Amino acid sequence: MIRVQTEDFDPGAELEQLRRNNGGKAGAVVSFMGLVRDLNEGDTIRQMTLEHYPGMTEKALGIIETTARERWKLTDVIIIHRIGPLAPDDRIVFVAAASPHRKQAFHACEYMIDTLKTDAPFWKKEATASGNRWVSTPPVIG
Amino acid sequence: MIRVQTEDFDPGAELEQLRRNNGGKAGAVVSFMGLVRDLNEGDTIRQMTLEHYPGMTEKALGIIETTARERWKLTDVIIIHRIGPLAPDDRIVFVAAASPHRKQAFHACEYMIDTLKTDAPFWKKEATASGNRWVSTPPVIG
Amino acid sequence: MVQLRFFASLRETLGVGDEQVVLPDDITDISALTGWLQERNDIWHTALGDSRVHVAVNQVLVKPDCAVNDGDEVAWFPPVTGG
């Protein structure tokens, strides 16, 4: 299930829907929730705006889901990404993978968010005290 | 935050509380939700009962949280495990790690559930058509 | 006609998001199309000359030797920063 939307989403409702559809098949659900941080490269972030490439975004996320389902045994997949203006602590992205086996769920979830961050056409513009700026490089991988 | 309880829990409410306390610090929240499967070793599972060692359980989970916080830069940790009777698709366990960096959140979450499965004193007894049996080995790691 | 699209910082630098152009006969791949657009002025030359710029044809990432045909949608954009 893939959604790109301006409005917020409810991770609990998404996980509950997945559980209701589970039918006893998946014992492991791994999810990643991305939140807006209040600091980037030493500057306080007041707001950010997410631009995307309509059409290509959905296509890129669809390829990510398909590839994950081919590589790992998954019973369900969720990818939700927001666009438009966001403030610190706002939810940006939610990715979940359900599998009979927990290692597969972990691998698939991590693969999907890693690949989303390099392949899906989203761009962040940050508002700081000294003005607006495009985030020019991917976030540090810790 | 560690809880061992008979009653169900709400992963969405837990994630939302974590987000509200975040203060812009964590950009990444990785969570694992364990559900009861309807099949184990070829047999249909009707119900299972989780026994634990009161006191030692909380101590073991506390050590897991402390070790995770020492190894990775975490802003918040959740470990919830249920005990008592459970049916297929019921939630058993919820583990979450919040971090400024997503790789750290993934490593910490996976470490916590892996270690819980080897070190925390919980035991599953399954009810199948042919009677009750203790789960004698850890679930297959896929 | 080819549909050109520019996103994020590239759109702001060039001052254009969408544009339709008639493809000259001798332009048959992305590399040539990019070079042709770079001839417009120094801003275009520098912005599209950045090696980090990504190109997508019909919403799929491609390499510079990818063919371009009448009716295609071609997009240039900086490295993505979502998630």
Place this chain on the structure above:
Amino acid sequence: MVQLRFFASLRETLGVGDEQVVLPDDITDISALTGWLQERNDIWHTALGDSRVHVAVNQVLVKPDCAVNDGDEVAWFPPVTGG
């Protein structure tokens, strides 16, 4: 007095969950305590002789050479299967 505890399949096999015993003077570590309990009968001998059985002293996992003292809580249990 030492508090003995048995969990899960081990509790069912032995038919006892909690028991208090007076520690003989010559029993000073877990290995000796387990051996002493195994002398009770064949069921105890076999159940506590399983190399997979875990032992915790005062709610912390320990090895067989761990010391045991009056007032301790000692627990035996099969490999854990939670999560």
